[in-house]
Amino acid sequence: QVQLQESGPGLVKPSGTLSLTCVVSGGSISSTNWWTWVRQPPGKGLEWIGEIHHSGSTNYNPSLKSRVTMSVDKWKNQFSLKLSSVTAADTAVYYCARQYYDSSVLIDDWGQGTLVTVSS
Amino acid sequence: EIVLTQSPGTLSLSPGERATLSCRASQSFSSSYLAWYQQKPGQAPRLLIYGASSRATGIPDRFSGSGSGTDFTLTISRLEPEDFAVYYCQQYGSSPPYTFGQGTKLEIK
Numbered sequence: 001q002v003q004l005q006e007s008g009p010g011l012v013k014p015s016g017t018l019s020l021t022c023v024v025s026g027g028s029i030s031s032t033n034w035w036t037w038v039r040q041p042p043g044k045g046l047e048w049i050g051e052i053h054h055s056g057s058t059n060y061n062p063s064l065k066s067r068v069t070m071s072v073d074k075w076k077n078q079f080s081l082k083l084s085s086v087t088a089a090d091t092a093v094y095y096c097a098r099q100y101y102d103s104s105v106l107i108d109d110w111g112q113g114t115l116v117t118v119s120s
Numbered sequence: 121e122i123v124l125t126q127s128p129g130t131l132s133l134s135p136g137e138r139a140t141l142s143c144r145a146s147q148s149f150s151s152s153y154l155a156w157y158q159q160k161p162g163q164a165p166r167l168l169i170y171g172a173s174s175r176a177t178g179i180p181d182r183f184s185g186s187g188s189g190t191d192f193t194l195t196i197s198r199l200e201p202e203d204f205a206v207y208y209c210q211q212y213g214s215s216p217p218y219t220f221g222q223g224t225k226l227e228i229k
Contacts, residue, residue: 046208046220059216095164099212105177110164
């Protein structure tokens with residue numbers, strides 16, 4: 001059973017860079033094509049940030065594209081998110097996740113989420 | 121980018137009643153790539169429906185999805201106390217960005 005666990009600083013200063021890592025355990029990161037980041041501001045809805053293929057290809061949300069960088073580290077079996085020039089509007093719970101088909105059945109796995117607060 | 125609009129924003133019903141939630145897309149896309157999620161406070165979203173009408177593993181059959189093109193519906197046939205939560209639709213797997221609707225809060229009347 002693959003498990004996902006987000007980690008990173010819970011507090012980031014305005015104009016700084018938010019950096020999070022999602023460690024994949026119980027399976028290889030190469031076993032799933034695309035790995036995803038989703039965020040949720042307190043009391044608000046879900047926002048798809050983007051996805052990264054285990055080969056390193058990426059798709060980003062156009063609204064965040066200029067500030068987002070995703071990367072994958074196969075050796076450490078993890079993938080990462082960097083969001084630059086953060087403001088209070090970037091305060092959110094950040095989730096890592098994956099979706100894949102197993103015999104035509106869609107399966108998804110999510111991390112528990114980590115709250116990142118942008119504040120001085 | 122496909123914009124998904126959910127209605128109503130809040131739905132107040134009693135246990136045992138039927139719930140009908142709507143998700144309308146700004147442009148038509150394949151129903152193969154429409155999912156519904158349930159989210160409870162402090163928890164990650166839980167996949168309920170994919171491909172517009174297929175129940176995810178372990179999801180009770182009181183949950184059903186339908187629709188095509190730009191109009192999709194999630195129906196909960198008979199509400200159980202544990203069904204009161206926030207529900208999101210999402211288009212996925214075809215053309216990123218994979219947007220979510222803004223959510224429908226299902227609350228106890």
